[in-house]
Amino acid sequence: MSLFTHPEFDGHERVLFAHDPASGLKAIVAIHSTRLGPAAGGCRMWPYASEEEALADALRLSRGMTYKNAVAGLDLGGGKSVIIADPRTQKTPELLRAFGRAVHDLGGTYVTAEDVGVSVADMEIVREATPHVAGLETGAHASGDPSPVTARGVFEGMRKALLVATGSDDVAGRTIAVQGLGHVGRHLCALLHAAGARLVVSDIDPARVADAERAFDARAVAPDAIATVAADVFAPCALGGVLDDATIPRLKARIVAGAANNQLARPEHADALHARGILYVPDFALNAGGIINVAREIEGRTDAGWLTETLGAMVANIETILREAAERGVSPNGVAEAFARRRLA
Structure with missing residues (x-):
């Protein structure tokens, strides 16, 4: 697997590979740009056929968030995360909290939310490990299901x-x-x-x-x-x-x-x-x-x-x-x- 020479790399600022053996977490967080503000983009959980497929998806989705936020006029950068797992059979609170800890380690440069395979309720569990999560049903400025x-x-x-x-x-x-x-x-x-x-x-x-x-x-x-x-x-x-x-x-x-x-x-x-x-x-x-x-x-x-x-x-x-x-x-x-x-x- 290549990264810097990957056809979808496109100058990403940071790519984090997160693994937690206890929960089974295997995740990739891709931060394409923080030029306009903290990178924001949802978390996708999908049973990817390979790690290469997951990486390509994370990179493409992250770059797309940079363009999306820029065209929308938002003061946010572009980022995205993917969890390599079947949301129907492998999603657990422990895995979601482990993902939250990985997001938290990025120090607020990336804010996550729900995407394919992940619900608003799941994001409430992720919030137990990090404040850098949005799209919530509860909280001072909760926006709910987007x-x-x-x-x-x-x-x-x-x-x-x-x-x-x-x-x-x-x-x-x-x-x-x-x-x-x-x-x-x-x-x-x-x-x-x-x-x-x-x-x-x-x-x-x-x-x-x-x-x-x-x-x-x-x-x-x-x-x-x-x-x-x-x-x-x-x-x-x-x-x-x-x-x-x-x-x-x-x-x-x-x-x-x-x-x-x-x-x-x-x-x-x-x-x-x-x-x-x-x-x-x-x-x-x-x-x-x-x-x-x-x-x-x-x-x-x-x-x-x-x-x-x-x-x-x-x-x-x-x-x-x-x-x-x-x-x-x-x-x-x-x-x-x-x-x-x-x-x-």
């Missing part, structure tokens, strides 16, 4: 994409294909259904699919078929890497706008989408609602309007990025990355 705010940001950003691509931001009657019905995906479906969208959904969990069929009158398709559904918008809301050499030629959506992190398998896939005339809304710009919600807790903000104002600014930035890309005839991904780098500079 998923509804993430979904709201994706919904409003999706409307901006429709406006730029079609001239109307109305989702009523539009077909939206949603991949993944976890916390964010389900909240997004609720918003889209309430706005009159026609939903096509998929998930690896049959119970989640059945719930969406009942609650949102959604049409279900197999997980391997969702990307090929004829739709106005394809919304990836599961794990990353879904936009690759195999899926991009088969896409039948005009727009890709979803909540998943690292949707592009490789950076050049942004240009592949653009070449096909598909408008891709960069995931790190679109799914920042959750970290905005967490930032309110990290910064101890009490003004009620800050969250709405900051989320509105994020959505406005998305429209700016999409319109600049359209005017220049380029992929929005490069425009969004340049937007972030200007703020970092």
